[in-house]
Amino acid sequence: MIHIIDYGAGNLGSIVNMVNFIGGKCELTNDPDVIINATKLILPGVGHFDHGMQKLYESGLIPILEKKVNVEKIPILGICLGAQMMCNNSEEGEIQGLGWFDATVKKFNSEMHNIRIPHMGWNNVEAKKDTQLSTVNSKEQRFYFVHSYYMETTNEDLIMYSTKYGDEFVSGLNNNNIYACQFHPEKSHKYGIELMKNFLLL
Numbered sequence: 389m390i391h392i393i394d395y396g397a398g399n400l401g402s403i404v405n406m407v408n409f410i411g412g413k414c415e416l417t418n419d420p421d422v423i424i425n426a427t428k429l430i431l432p433g434v435g436h437f438d439h440g441m442q443k444l445y446e447s448g449l450i451p452i453l454e455k456k457v458n459v460e461k462i463p464i465l466g467i468c469l470g471a472q473m474m475c476n477n478s479e480e481g482e483i484q485g486l487g488w489f490d491a492t493v494k495k496f497n498s499e500m501h502n503i504r505i506p507h508m509g510w511n512n513v514e515a516k517k518d519t520q521l522s523t524v525n526s527k528e529q530r531f532y533f534v535h536s537y538y539m540e541t542t543n544e545d546l547i548m549y550s551t552k553y554g555d556e557f558v559s560g561l562n563n564n565n566i567y568a569c570q571f572h573p574e575k576s577h578k579y580g581i582e583l584m585k586n587f588l589l590l
Contacts (some may be wrong), residue, residue, distance in 0.1 A: 390414040390588065396445040397440040398432030398470065399572075406574040408515040410581055410589045423452050426450040427462055428476025428590065433469025436536030437493060437537070439468045439492035439499075450486070457488065461565045471561070471568035472539060480537050489561050489568065505534040513571065513579075516547045519562050521586045529579045531571035538570060 392403055394416045407414040414430075417423060431453075433440045444450060451501040456462050466474045475485045478493035485493075498505045513529045515522045522529065541547065548567070549560030561568040567587070575579035 389426075390428045390430055391423060392430045393423070393449065393453075395440075395449065396443045397435055399434045399468075399574075400432060402466070402574045403430060403432055407581065410585050410588060412584075417451050418447055418449065418465055420449060420452050423449060423456065425449060427458060427559070428587075429453075429456065429462065429464040431464060431466045431470035431473065432551070433467065433473060435469060436480060437469065437472060437485075438450070438483045440473055440492070441481070441483040442486065443505040444473065445483075452550060453486075455499055456556040457566060462552075463565050463587065464567065465565075465587050468570060468572060469486060471570055472537060473567050474561070474566065475476050475541075488566050489539070489541065489563060489577075490543055491539050491544055491546065491561060493537045494540050494552065495537050496557075497498075498554075503554040506534055508552050509536050510576075511551050511553060511571075513549045513551050513559055517545070519548055519560065519567070520590055521562075521567060529563045531559075531569075531573065531576040531579055533571045535570060539568070556561055 472487040472493045475491040515526045541580045546561045548562035551559040557572040
């Protein structure tokens with residue numbers, strides 16, 4: 389069973405549909421009594437960084453999530469804003485992130501790289517490390533993106549995926565049981581199906 393955290397700032401329907409499509413079981417919840425017994429979590433998110441963090445603080449779930457992720461070490465997948473919120477902070481706001489990755493969130497420089505913002509549509513994703521979601525020898529993967537900010541870290545051991553858009557940027561992070569994807573696997577057809585199946589098997 390995958391528990392999808394419903395804190396009021398996520399695109400939940402497509403994630404539920406994807407999990408159901410691949411034969412998994414999932415539940416949307418903001419109930420602390422449910423999350424405390426979870427064995428696998430997804431942290432979704434769309435919109436502004438500060439709004440997402442504020443909603444998560446207001447939910448009262450952060451202490452429980454810290455216990456599940458950092459003490460019990462259950463698998464968790466952050467998607468889009470949910471991935472960014474796992475970082476230390478963001479140029480998009482002033483509220484501190486969860487700090488599960490030593491990383492910051494920065495805005496694309498459209499003038500420097502002559503690119504359109506937001507980065508929207510399909511793009512190639514390269515696996516940079518072997519994880520249980522994919523390996524460096526994986527065939528070419530393409531995923532769907534919608535974002536104006538990206539994750540940046542100086543710790544190369546954390547980088548799970550990279551993507552080129554004007555310049556190369558980090559499109560996925562991993563630290564043991566914590567996985568973060570800037571793209572939307574739930575909207576990425578066969579590539580997303582494979583990734584989500586691998587997460588289901590963790």
